[in-house]
Amino acid sequence: MPPSALLIQPPVYDFALFDLFLRPYGLLRVGRWLEEAGYEVRFLDCLDYRDAYTAKMLGPVRRRPDGTGKFFRIPLPPPYAGARRRFARYGILPERVEEILSSWYPKDPPSVVLIGSGMTYWYHGVKEAADLIRRRFPGSLLAVGGVYASLLPRHCEEVVRPDVIVQGDDLEALRSALGKEGLPVPQGVVPDRPLLLERVWREAGVLRLHQGCPYRCTYCASSRLSRFVPGRGDALFDLLMDYRSRCRTSTFAFYDDALLVGKEEGLLPFLERVLSRLGSARRSGLSFYVPNALHARFLDRRTASLMVRAGFREVRVGFESAEEGFHTRYDRKVTSGEFLRAVEILRDAGFPPSSIVVYVLVGLPGQRSDEVERTLSALEDLPVLVSLAEYSPIPGTSLWEESVRRSRYPIAHEPLFHNNSIFPLEWEGFTFSDLECLKRKVRERNARIRALSPSGSAP
Ligand code: SF4
Known part of the structure; x- marks a missing residue:
């Protein structure tokens, strides 16, 4: 046996x-x-x-x-x-x-x-x-x-x-x-494709072009989990075809942390193959999603146009904060100018307002609620949806020690308290009710934006 x-x-x-x-x-x-x-x-x-x-x-x-x-x-x-x-x-x-x-x-x-x-x-x-x-x-x-x-x-x-x-x-x-144990020992590296089980992948398949992320944002554990290994668009297209033939998958989520990095070898050849071999989304029936945010900095008109035609239904962009000091201190991954340019490119390419989701990071150690208020004000008239990304302290990240010092919970001893649902870094400058108030404002503004694009979220 x-x-x-x-x-x-x-x-x-x-x-x-x-x-x-x-x-x-x-x-x-x-x-x-x-x-x-x-x-x-x-x-x-x-x-x-x-x-x-x-x-x-x-x-x-x-x-x-x-x-x-x-x-x-x-x-x-x-x-x-x-x-x-x-x-x-x-x-x-x-x-x-x-x-x-x-x-x-x-x-x-x-x-x-x-x-x-x-x-x-x-x-x-x-x-x-x-x-x-x-x-x-x-x-x-x-x-x-x-x-x-x-x-x-x-x-x-x-x-x-x-x-x-x-x-x-x-x-x-x-x-x-x-x-x-005397069991067979697999040789070589772990393949970059999963077992293709129809029950798992029929409704949505996972694609991952690159492993990891070349950035080192202070609040993120990506580099702790994996080094950055760029992938190739042609290999990813082969995996997509296997999903289609074995699992009849037509909806795909990218698990990439840095999908647009190295796009000349990665995403662009992938999208070009999708379009030349399977046609535009209307013909292929494909839908793509990016639950992890894209880097606004690397978006250009050609990429956005190919994404729309290939079937990207929604794009998430990591903006985090409108305060330039925030990016100098925490991530250096985007400026307000780069972000606004990316939104304009997405809109011009045909993404309706309700298909562009912008992440705003809340609940960092020592962050004040009025800083988030200012970011929401800066986004007020922008035709995008806003999603508050609630900070979870993650062991091993640059912000971990500060989080341990500032949290009212014993996060160094009990991982249950890392859960962003409990607001681990609540303090008098940013309380649970401040957060609830911000969430309500975001819900109201998003409802307004959705009403502007009644045809639904798909481009
Ligand atoms: S937050 Fe995004 S850009 Fe920053 S390290 Fe993590 S995955 Fe990379």
């Missing part, structure tokens, strides 16, 4: 969870790496929103045609006293998880189990999955990878207690553990 590998996307415990193209791209890349080494690979998606049993018990979840939407939700008491929001477990019911495992492994347990992880404050779901595996398959090699495991390996070791922790894209620890 071939060795077997079980991949698990664990449930999530949080105050809120919306599926903005949340897919196990990294985990399924490792799955492909194992499959190519001879493992029989299965994927257990604890966030599966189509599970018939859970839908029968909890009711179906609301999904959108673009592949985004809600997850199954079980309300729970808050994880600590004083929490100001409702808490929940998101995902399929625990008894359903047990049932799936029983049907997949009636006799022999999987040789190796890999659990993916996301936000640091989602570790309870990772622990739940790990505890279940330890109980059911005590002899299986248990590995945890992903963002939480990479940023907080010591916490993961103490709380989740796997056999192996995979940090970033370094698979050496896993390779070595497989060898010690």
Whole structure:
């Protein structure tokens, strides 16, 4: 019998969870790496929103045609006293998880189990999955990878207690553990494409042109998770064609942190191939989304025009703040002039106001609410939607130590307090009610902008 590998996307415990193209791209890349080494690979998606049993018990979840939407939700008491929001477990019911495992492994347990992880404050779901595996398959090699495991390996070791922790894209620890167990050891690097499972990718596929980001913004962990490795547009187009033929995928989300960087070798050849081989979006039926922001600095008219024609339905731009001092201090990635020019280019290319989403960063250590007010005023008449990106303190970033010093929560000791839903860096200069007030203003202005483009968000 071939060795077997079980991949698990664990449930999530949080105050809120919306599926903005949340897919196990990294985990399924490792799955492909194992499959190519001879493992029989299965994927257990604890966030599966189509599970018939859970839908029968909890009711179906609301999904959108673009592949985004809600997850199954079980309300729970808050994880600590004083929490100001409702808490929940998101995902399929625990008894359903047990049932799936029983049907997949009636006799022999999987040789190796890999659990993916996301936000640091989602570790309870990772622990739940790990505890279940330890109980059911005590002899299986248990590995945890992903963002939480990479940023907080010591916490993961103490709380989740796997056999192996995979940090970033370094698979050496896993390779070595497989060898010690007498299991096949995959050779070479992890492929840059995931296992193509129709159930996972039918509604929305994930494309990633470049790995990582060449910038070093003080609030972002991108460089902690991966170095910057540029990709090639022609290889990405081949992956798109495979998604189409194997999974019938027509909606795609780019997971890139720096999609426009090196666009001459990357995005432009990709878009040109899409258009020359499949035609414009009207003919190909393709839709593209960029849940991570684009760099305004690198946008030009040719790129924006190709994006519209190829089927980009929405563009997100990282502006963060209208205060030039902000960018000097925190990111150096954009100026107000570059941002305004990018919006003009997008509008001229045909993106309607409701398809341009601008991120404004709120809740940084020591940030005052009136600074955000000024940014919103600067954006007041601009025909774009605004999205407040609420800061989460992330271990290992330049702003981490300052966040630890300033937060009223013990963020260095308890990852649950990294959650931006609780406003970890609230202070008298920027209170929870200031934030609620800003959110209300943003909702009102966005409603006004949406009313200006009644034909919907698609260009
Ligand atoms: S540009 Fe974006 S992805 Fe890159 S470091 Fe800055 S915030 Fe992170």
